[in-house]
Amino acid sequence: MRDQLDVVPDAILAGRAADGDTAAFESLARRYGPHMRAAARRLTGSYADADDVVQEVLVQAWQQLDTLREPAAVKGWLLRLTGSRSIDLLRRRRNHASLTTADGEAPADTVSPGAGPETAAVASAGIDSLKAALSALPEEQRRCWILKEINGQSYEEIARTLNISPASVRGRLARARITLVREMEDWR
C-alpha cells in the first residue's frame, strides 16, 4: 500500500489524510518534507530550527487539513505554512536574541572563510556567490526573495506571510534582485 500511496496525486493523499489516514499523511510528509526543510533552513539559517519548523507545520497541517479547500493545492499550502512558521520563529528569535546564540550551529548562510570574490568566481555555478550575496541582503528583502524563489509563493501570499502589502513585496523583491544581480556580476 505504501508503494501505491507514493505514486498517487496529492489530492488523493490530502483527501485521505483529512479523513484521518495517517499513512497518507506520512506519504505527503515524505513527498514534501525535504522541500519544507530546505525552505525552513534557508529562511531560519539553522538546521535545528528548520526541523522544529517542519515538525510544527506537520502538526498544524494534520489538524487543519480538513479546512483545505483545494486538496490538490496541498504542496503550496504546506510550503506557505513552512514560510509563516519560519518567519514567526525569526521574530521570536529577535525578541529573545540572547537565547539563540546558545544554539551553537552555524547559520546555513554562513560563508566559509576564504569564500570571497576570488574563490567564488571560480565556482562555476555561482551558487556560492549567490549564497554570500543573499546573506548580505537586508532581512526583509532576503525573506521576500526566499519565499518567492525557494518557496514558490505569489506576491499576495508573500504579502500575507510577512504582513506587508503586495506592492511592498514587489518593491523588496525587485531591490533584492537588483542587489543580487550586481553582487554576482561583480564577481564574474
Next chain:
Amino acid sequence: MSMPNDTFECGHTLEELSLYLDTGEFPDPPHLESCPECRNGLDSLRRLSAAGDELFASDLAAAGSGTDDWLKDILANLALELRPGRSIPLSSDDPADTLSETEGSIVALVRSVADSQPGAVAGKVRLEGDVTVPGSPVAVRLDLAVLFGHALMASAASLRQDLAEALARHTELNISAIDITITDVIDAPREES
C-alpha cells in the same frame, strides 16, 4: 558592472523588469524587443533566476530524502490524534447496552475495501446523510485513483459490489447509494522506486 542605475536611459526600471519576469506584465511589451538596456537587464535577471534554481536544487539535495531518519524521527514524534467523526448508533439485544461505531472507522473500512481492488487507491470518502439516526438513508461518496492499465468500469462495478457487502456486514447503515468518482488515472509504473 552592467547596471549602474535602477532606471535605464529609456526610462524603464529593473523593478518593472522584475515584475515582468514574474507576471508577464509590462507597460510597453514591444519595447523589450528593441531596447538593448532592457534586454541586458532581463538577461541578468534570468541568470539570477537560473542561479536561484540551482541554489534551490542544491538546498533540496542537502535537505535529504523523505525516507531518511530525520523525517522518520519527526513523524514518530507527531502523535497524530485520531479523527473519529460522528458517532453511529448500533442496535443491541439488551436495551441497557449502548453500542456505537465511529464514522472514522467506517470511512477507514471503505478505504481499505477500495485499496484492496487491484490498481485502485481510495481518496476522500464521504458519508452523506444523518448517520446518527438509525435507518436514515446514507450515500457513500468515494474518490478513486486507478493505476494505468486497469479496466476502469470493471474496477468500479466490482468495487461497488464489494463495498455494499462490506458495509452490510460491518455496519447497520441504510446505504442508499455508492458513488465512485474516478478522479485520477495514474500513468506511472507501479512498484518502481
